Amino acid sequence: MPAxxxxxxxxxxxxxxxxxxxxxxxxxxxxxxxxxLADPYRFGLWAFLGTLSMLFIGFTSAYVVRRASPDWRPLAxxxxxxxxxxxxxxxxxxxxxxxxxxxxxxxxxxxxxxxxCGLLGAAFVAGQLGAWRVLRSQGVFxxxxxxxxxxxxxxxxxxxxxxxxLVWFAVVLSRLARVSYPPGEEGLALFATYWHFLGVLWLYLxxxxxxx
Amino acid sequence: xxxxxxxHxxxxHxHAPQAFIWRYVFSKDHKVIGxxxxxxAMVMALVAGLLAMLIRLQxxxxxxxxxxxxxxxxxxxxxxxxxxxxKPEFYAMLFTMHGTIMVFFVLSTAPVSGFGNLLIPLQVGAxxxxxxxxxxxxxxxxxxxxxVILASFFVESGAAxxxxxxxxxxxxxxxxxxxxxxxQTLWIVGMTFFIASFTMGGLNFxxxxxxxxxxxxxxxxxxxxxxxxxxxxxxxxxxxPALVAACLMLxxxxxxxxxxxxxxxxxxxxxxxxxxDGAPLHQGGSPLLWQHLFWFLGHPEVYILMLPALxxxxxxxxxxxxxxxxxxxxxxxxxxxxxxxxxxxWGHHMFVSGMSPYLGMAFAVGTxxxxxxxxxxxxxxxxxxWRARIRFTTPMLWAMGVISLFISGGLSGVWLAQAGPxxxxxxxxxxxxxxxxxxxxxxxxxxxxxxxxxxxxxxxRMMNEPLGKLHFWFxxxxxxxxxxxxxxxxxxxxxxxxxDPYQYEFLKPLQGINQFITVSAVILGVSQIIFFxxxxxxxxxxxxxxxxxxxxxxxxxxxxxxxxxxxxxGEIPEVHRWPYEYSNPEAPKDHVMQHEPxxxxxxxx
Numbered sequence: 017m018p019a020x021x022x023x024x025x026x027x028x029x030x031x032x033x034x035x036x037x038x039x040x041x042x043x044x045x046x047x048x049x050x051x052x053l054a055d056p057y058r059f060g061l062w063a064f065l066g067t068l069s070m071l072f073i074g075f076t077s078a079y080v081v082r083r084a085s086p087d088w089r090p091l092a093x094x095x096x097x098x099x100x101x102x103x104x105x106x107x108x109x110x111x112x113x114x115x116x117x118x119x120x121x122x123x124x125x126x127x128x129x130x131x132x133c134g135l136l137g138a139a140f141v142a143g144q145l146g147a148w149r150v151l152r153s154q155g156v157f158x159x160x161x162x163x164x165x166x167x168x169x170x171x172x173x174x175x176x177x178x179x180x181x182l183v184w185f186a187v188v189l190s191r192l193a194r195v196s197y198p199p200g201e202e203g204l205a206l207f208a209t210y211w212h213f214l215g216v217l218w219l220y221l222x223x224x225x226x227x228x
Numbered sequence: 229x230x231x232x233x234x235x236h237x238x239x240x241h242x243h244a245p246q247a248f249i250w251r252y253v254f255s256k257d258h259k260v261i262g263x264x265x266x267x268x269a270m271v272m273a274l275v276a277g278l279l280a281m282l283i284r285l286q287x288x289x290x291x292x293x294x295x296x297x298x299x300x301x302x303x304x305x306x307x308x309x310x311x312x313x314x315k316p317e318f319y320a321m322l323f324t325m326h327g328t329i330m331v332f333f334v335l336s337t338a339p340v341s342g343f344g345n346l347l348i349p350l351q352v353g354a355x356x357x358x359x360x361x362x363x364x365x366x367x368x369x370x371x372x373x374x375x376v377i378l379a380s381f382f383v384e385s386g387a388a389x390x391x392x393x394x395x396x397x398x399x400x401x402x403x404x405x406x407x408x409x410x411x412q413t414l415w416i417v418g419m420t421f422f423i424a425s426f427t428m429g430g431l432n433f434x435x436x437x438x439x440x441x442x443x444x445x446x447x448x449x450x451x452x453x454x455x456x457x458x459x460x461x462x463x464x465x466x467x468x469p470a471l472v473a474a475c476l477m478l479x480x481x482x483x484x485x486x487x488x489x490x491x492x493x494x495x496x497x498x499x500x501x502x503x504x505d506g507a508p509l510h511q512g513g514s515p516l517l518w519q520h521l522f523w524f525l526g527h528p529e530v531y532i533l534m535l536p537a538l539x540x541x542x543x544x545x546x547x548x549x550x551x552x553x554x555x556x557x558x559x560x561x562x563x564x565x566x567x568x569x570x571x572x573x574w575g576h577h578m579f580v581s582g583m584s585p586y587l588g589m590a591f592a593v594g595t596x597x598x599x600x601x602x603x604x605x606x607x608x609x610x611x612x613x614w615r616a617r618i619r620f621t622t623p624m625l626w627a628m629g630v631i632s633l634f635i636s637g638g639l640s641g642v643w644l645a646q647a648g649p650x651x652x653x654x655x656x657x658x659x660x661x662x663x664x665x666x667x668x669x670x671x672x673x674x675x676x677x678x679x680x681x682x683x684x685x686x687x688x689r690m691m692n693e694p695l696g697k698l699h700f701w702f703x704x705x706x707x708x709x710x711x712x713x714x715x716x717x718x719x720x721x722x723x724x725x726x727x728d729p730y731q732y733e734f735l736k737p738l739q740g741i742n743q744f745i746t747v748s749a750v751i752l753g754v755s756q757i758i759f760f761x762x763x764x765x766x767x768x769x770x771x772x773x774x775x776x777x778x779x780x781x782x783x784x785x786x787x788x789x790x791x792x793x794x795x796x797x798g799e800i801p802e803v804h805r806w807p808y809e810y811s812n813p814e815a816p817k818d819h820v821m822q823h824e825p826x827x828x829x830x831x832x833x
Binding site for chain 1: 359465485517
């Protein structure tokens with residue numbers, strides 16, 4: 017708090033009709049800066065994840081409505097999907113390991129784990145495309161039935177966001193490769209948040225499409 | 229750390245970009261971006277306003293020969309044999325594009341993206357938005373969207389024609405009407421760019437308001453304009469994704485053979501839509517699904533238009549009534565309640581869609597609940613004005629215009645909110661009258677009020693007061709002249725989207741009142757010239773404004789007009805109170821600004 021004596025007005029005023037008696041008459045030059053509520057980048061990222069969640073919630077409601085119609089024929093999940101899921105989960109573990117290494121000033125270790133995260137993420141993307149191929153070979157296409165339409169669109173939308181994450185991954189890795197001293201962990205932590213979000217989102221989509 | 233940031237910002241100020249292209253075109257400065265948004269929105273308003281004039285001409289004299297219009301717009305008129313009669317499909321394009329452009333590219337853009345960008349950093353006490361690059365990107369994305377929407381008039385099959393709500397199957401079958409072809413595709417593309425831009429802006433808005441407030445500016449000390457901007461950004465971030473999802477599914481239905489919105493049994497030009505094997509091309513889809521997703525966005529979108537105008541009105545009202553805004557906390561609460569309720573009332577746009585009466589009742593109750601916070605706002609405004617020594621400046625007139633429209637439009641809302649009356653009034657001109665008064669009118673008047681109020685912070689000059697007042701009175705009278713009689717036309721049964729109402733015997737007596745509306749609308753349109761003349765003249769030749777020409781209290785009035793790059797030449801001011809400290813009998817002058825340390829006379833108490 018500033019070094020001023022703050023007093024609330026009795027009652028007739030609105031909120032914060034504060035009478036302040038400033039002994040020095042100073043305009044706050046001496047008062048300590050108020051800390052920011054949170055890191056703007058972290059807050060902005062969470063706001064973005066909020067809007068992204070709403071996109072998939074919108075699709076979920078469409079999915080639930082559409083599933084009730086008589087022409088719905090459930091699709092069998094290609095078993096490749098579960099392998100992909102394991103790869104994505106492992107990549108989330110890898111990025112956490114990279115953060116630990118970075119905290120311990122182990123740059124080489126951090127780079128290695130982050131690289132593993134990117135490779136596993138790329139493997140997931142390739143695996144999802146592989147799952148599309150499997151379905152195509154079975155004659156299940158985008159417009160075959162509503163379940164397959166949702167499958168292709170939701171996995172596609174998820175992969176697009178994951179591909180965006182891989183671009184971000186490349187940026188983070190190149191920064192990590194260029195610096196010779198431990199940089200702030202914020203950049204890596206932000207990337208990790210986004211990556212975990214996509215992992216959780218995939219689990220949600222898999223459950224929505226094939227379990228519930 | 230914060231001090232380092234401060235030093236960095238000061239350094240950035242010294243290194244403001246000098247080249248014209250980086251300073252005024254590809255700028256990352258929130259003030260330049262705000263003005264770019266504003267000007268683009270005004271150009272779009274001009275286009276959409278002209279479309280409205282054509283609609284009105286058609287409704288007043290549907291069989292008249294507009295040969296000169298046919299020469300200017302050959303795509304829209306049958307000019308063979310010397311007759312300039314509007315084509316029905318062109319009429320559908322007119323109301324579709326008028327609605328789309330006005331709702332998204334004008335009335336969401338000018339108050340939110342325009343004034344939001346201009347004002348948020350100035351009112352929170354920040355050097356710029358949280359993410360300046362994203363902000364610049366957001367404007368250019370918006371501009372691409374605007375150009376795509378405008379371009380759709382020039383494709384061979386014409387612009388989209390399924391209404392601004394783009395209900396399928398009309399919007400989902402490219403062959404349904406001319407406008408369902410390339411025009412609808414461009415509508416989807418343009419809207420996608422718009423939503424992307426609005427999302428980038430929204431992320432900037434929430435982050436800047438939550439994280440970059442200056443010392444002392446607690447949430448409950450924020451001007452109501454800032455509160456409105458915060459809520460609008462949250463509404464946009466949460467509501468627009470539903471439309472993105474719907475548009476994506478629409479694209480797949482249109483071009484890739486899926487059936488999200490398309491049921492079976494469809495026929496086009498009396499030919500059933502079947503494949504080579506005789507099986508229907510589409511089956512099982514639900515056109516109602518689109519309506520649900522669209523209105524899940526559509527209703528919060530209404531408040532995205534409204535809330536900034538309500539915020540501007542509160543700030544302008546307090547300034548010129550020289551009174552603290554009455555019931556500040558309840559004003560904030562009312563805006564939060566309106567924003568929250570807007571997410572659970574979308575079904576009131578769908579009362580005639582065959583929904584369960586119980587569900588309809590729930591939507592009706594939720595909708596009528598909105599009257600409570602709305603009434604709180606109106607009574608607070610009236611209490612602010614009560615026995616005040618009002619300064620009747622141009623911004624004040626506009627603010628009082630907003631209150632007037634908010635009341636008269638709100639009253640018809642109570643009718644439409646209930647399923648019973650709505651079944652009679654749905655899709656009639658009564659609905660058009662209602663939303664033009666409350667949503668479009670209040671937002672438009674809010675934008676005009678904000679323009680004249682914050683013009684000094686845009687261009688460093690004052691707008692001309694006599695011209696401003698002339699513009700206000702012409703607009704106010706003709707706005708009511710246009711939209712008030714529309715209620716009667718609607719109750720009498722004229723539907724809102726028909727090309728020629730007088731093909732029905734029972735609507736023939738309405739032609740006179742429709743002609744009155746059209747005359748009024750044309751005067752309304754023409755009187756906007758006063759505004760454009762005033763705007764352009766004042767931007768270059770208006771008298772120079774000082775820092776605080778209106779003797780207002782907000783932080784934006786503590787810096788030069790226009791503010792420099794980095795917003796304050798020196799240190800960012802610290803906030804000591806709310807921005808509504810007017811006519812405090814203990815203060816030495818009639819207003820105490822947010823950043824002023826307490827004057828000696830106010831000490832102790």
